[in-house]
Amino acid sequence: MVLDSLAKSLRDALRRINKSALVDDRLVDEIVKEMQRALLMADVDVALTLDITNSVEKRAKEEPVPKNSNPRNHLIRIIYEELLRILGKPREFHVKPATLMLVGLYGQGKTTSAGKLAKFYAKHGYKVVLIAADTQRLGAYEQLEQVAGSVGASFFGIYGEKDSRRVVKEGLEKFRDWDVKIIDTSGRNAIDSSLTKEIADINDIAKPDEVVLILDASIGQAAGKQAKAFNEAVKITGVYITKLDGTAKGGGALSAVASTGAPILFIGTGEHMEDMEYFNPARFLSRLLGMGDFETLMAAAKEFQKELDENAVEKMAQGKFTLKEMYDVWDQMSKPGLFKKLFDSMPMAAGGMKKEMDEQFLDESEGKLRKYKVIMDSMTYYEMENPEEIKGQRVERIARGSGYNTSDVKELLRDYKRVKDMVKNLKGNRKILSMMKKQFKNGNVPEDLSNLPQ
Ligand SMILES: Nc1nc2c(ncn2[C@@H]2O[C@H](COP(=O)(O)OP(=O)(O)OP(=O)(O)O)[C@@H](O)[C@H]2O)c(=O)[nH]1
Ligand SMILES: [Mg+2]
Incomplete structure (x- = not known):
């Protein structure tokens, strides 16, 4: 588990709030x-710690409790929001054909992360090549070759060649038709002019879409200084923080990097090639606090409130329901039961809709939902937004990437369409719409945190 002891302390604190009979100043202080x-x-x-905790204290003591909440939930929400501030803003990242250059000092995890990224892209059905541009360290060629073999990616290197520029030039030329090219560069003990020059040269040759800085979480706060220095030397587009599994200092690394404004794109959570995650601050924090569904419920509550204002219940009914919306719901609600809970909390039972939802969708076996998630993980952002474009070759690529059959992909698309149609049908049902609106207006949105798993 990542950030064990931080997670434990924060969870203990939240549990204490949940158990306390009264939220008073003394509890807040403790x-x-x-x-x-x-x-x-x-x-x-x-300074950052004090900033966050002072803010929690002030808000907890001064802000009135909203009328659709209670003092305990209100305090938990404040803690969540303040902690979220230290993790930075998420950067949108689209999985599509790209050239990536990985940079970083010695031993930070560049080569391992190159392999993990290769596996990640291959899972999306893309053809990936790993290019060995670390021409400095003995054995770097063999290490990357071995990593490439283990994740089923192609490999390019020139054995014994000292000029990394030549390797990159020839590699990109030879593997021109590959979808994704990942360049593993050499490290140094510290950022020096030879490293910056080498990276700048490779940058000119490869014109990468992403320049990803690899940082070891165990250096703690010092990660912030490194991120800043690298960003000044070469423009980095994102940071990959490795070894979060093995250090107590991960909170320092994450918050320090976030405070430089450099987006954290990925985290490494183990030595195996699948131990990598796309980093989403809100989701990461919910999980750390042991509330997998906390963010979702909050977001749903907020969203519905907002939608109410904009009259968007009707908008949703008119059709903005792509695979992305469907995926987000599934992804955040790890347990299908929670999806049901959210729908149950809506007053849809009145229509035949809920029953239909139950039959068609909600009570499906967990296995099916899991399968659908894996398949959707193999889709690109564009495909998720435009499910109607998924046909022919795309279906085949997605099936290949996910390890399922084309018939499974088609089944998912059929189910998606069914749900979309159901949502669309709402449009015609004025009675349900007006009931939904009234319900939201009363603040009757899912925010009951007391039932969440502790
Ligand atoms: N536990 C854990 N170990 C990791 C992670 N990422 C990398 N490692 C380990 O860190 C060590 C160094 O990783 P490399 O990928 O060789 O690092 P590098 O930056 O390429 O190193 P140089 O090429 O020497 O500059 C290896 O033993 C990896 O197994 C991670 O997320 N978690
Ligand atoms: Mg290496």
């Missing part, structure tokens, strides 16, 4: 003190 201790132990910067 919780704030516990948060301070936990964040500092995780190597989060002192």
Whole structure:
């Protein structure tokens, strides 16, 4: 588990809030003190820690509790929102054909992460080549070749060649038709002029879509300084923080990098090739706090409130329901039961819709949902947004990437269409629409945190 002890302290604090009969200043003070201790132990910067915890204290003592919440949930929400601030903003990342250059100092995890990224892209059905541009370290060629073999990616290197520029030029030329090219560059002990020059040259030759800085989480706060220095030397487009599984200082690394404004794109959570995750601050925090569905419920509550204002219940009924919406719901609600819970909390039972939903969709076996998620993971952003374009070759590529058959992909598309039609049918049902609106207006949105798994 990532950031074990920070997670444990924060979870204990939330549990305590949930159990307390009364939210008073004394409880807030104790919780704030516990948060301070936990964040500092995780190597989060002192000033940042104080900023966050002071803000929690002030808001908890001064902000009125919204009428659709209660003091306990309100305090938890404040803690969640303040902690989220230290993780930075997510960067949209689209899985599509691309050239990636990985940079970083010695031993940060560049070569391992190159393999993980190759596997990630291959899972999406793309043809990937790993290019060995680390011409400095002995054995770098063999290591990358071995990694490429283990993830089923192609490999290019020139054995014994010292000029990384030549390797990159020839590699890109030879593997021109490959979808994804990942360049593993050489490290140094520190950022020096030879490293910046080498990276700048490779950058000119390869014109990569992404320049990803690889940083070892165990350096804690120092990751922020490194991110800044690299960003000044070469423009980085994202950061990959490795070894979050094996350090107590991960909180420091994440928060320090986020505070430089460099987006954290991925995290490495183990030595195996599948131990990598796309980094989404809100999702990461919900999981850390042991509330897989916390963010979703919050987001849903907020979203519905907003939609109400914009009259978007009708908008949704008019059709913005792509695979992306469907995926987000599934992805965030790891348990299908929660999906059902959300729908149950809507007053749809009145129409035949809920029954139909149950039959068609919600009560499907977990296996099917899991299968659909894997298939959707193999789709590109464009495909998720435009499901009607998924046919022919695309179906085949997605099937190949996910390890399922084309018939499974088609089945998913059929089910998606059914749900979409159901949502669309809402449009015609004025009675249900007006009931939904009234319900939302009453603030009757799912925000009951007391039932969440502890
Ligand atoms: N636990 C854990 N170990 C990791 C992770 N990422 C990389 N490692 C390990 O870190 C060590 C160094 O990784 P490399 O990928 O060789 O690092 P590098 O940056 O390519 O190193 P140089 O080529 O020497 O500059 C290896 O033992 C990896 O197994 C991770 O996310 N978790
Ligand atoms: Mg390496």
